[in-house]
Amino acid sequence: MKPPCMIIVKHVLPAIRVLVAKELMEKYGMRKIDASEKMELTPAAITQYFKGERGASFIGDMKKSGETLKRISKLAETIAKSSSPVEDVIEQLCGICETIRAEELLCELHKEELPALQKFKCPVCTRSV
Numbered sequence: 657m658k659p660p661c662m663i664i665v666k667h668v669l670p671a672i673r674v675l676v677a678k679e680l681m682e683k684y685g686m687r688k689i690d691a692s693e694k695m696e697l698t699p700a701a702i703t704q705y706f707k708g709e710r711g712a713s714f715i716g717d718m719k720k721s722g723e724t725l726k727r728i729s730k731l732a733e734t735i736a737k738s739s740s741p742v743e744d745v746i747e748q749l750c751g752i753c754e755t756i757r758a759e760e761l762l763c764e765l766h767k768e769e770l771p772a773l774q775k776f777k778c779p780v781c782t783r784s785v
Contacts, residue, residue, distance in 0.1 A: 658770045663762055664753050670711030671718055672728060672752060677702050679732035686736070694735050717761050724759070727752045 673695065680691040692699045704710045718724050731748045734740045756762055767773045 658766070660757060660762055660766060663766050663769055664756075667711075667714040667765060668718075668753060668756060668762070670705065671714040672711075672731075672749070673697070673701075674705040674711040674715060675718070675725075675728045676732045676735060677705055679729060680736060683732065684736045714765070717765070718756065721755065721759050721761060724752060724755050724761070727755055 677691050677695060677697075680686045680694060681688065686694070688699050688702050692702045695702075701710070718728075727748065731745065731752065734744055734748055763773075
C-alpha cells in the first residue's frame, strides 16, 4: 500500500527543497549556511541537493508546471522573510503538493511504485481536497 503521500515524501519534497534552496541562494543572495538555517536543514543536506544526490529525480516533472514553479517561488519568498509564521510555510508546501497531484504530475511515478494502479485511472489525486 503506497498512497501518493509516500511518493511525495520520497521524490517531491526533496525536489521542492532543491528549488527553494537554489532560489534562496540565487535570488535572495543567501549563503548555503543561511539557506540551510532558514529551511531547517543541515548545510550537508543542501550540498546533497545541489549535487543531485537528493531530489533530482522529480525536478523535470515539476518544471512542466508553471503553477508549481510559481508556488515554489512564493514559498522561497516566504522562507526568506524572517517574520513568516511556520503555518504559512506549511500551508504553502501543502498547496504545492495539491497542485502537483491535481495536475497529475505524480501519476506515472506512482504507477511505477504501485503497479496495480496501471489497470485503472486513480481518482485519489484529482478529486477535490
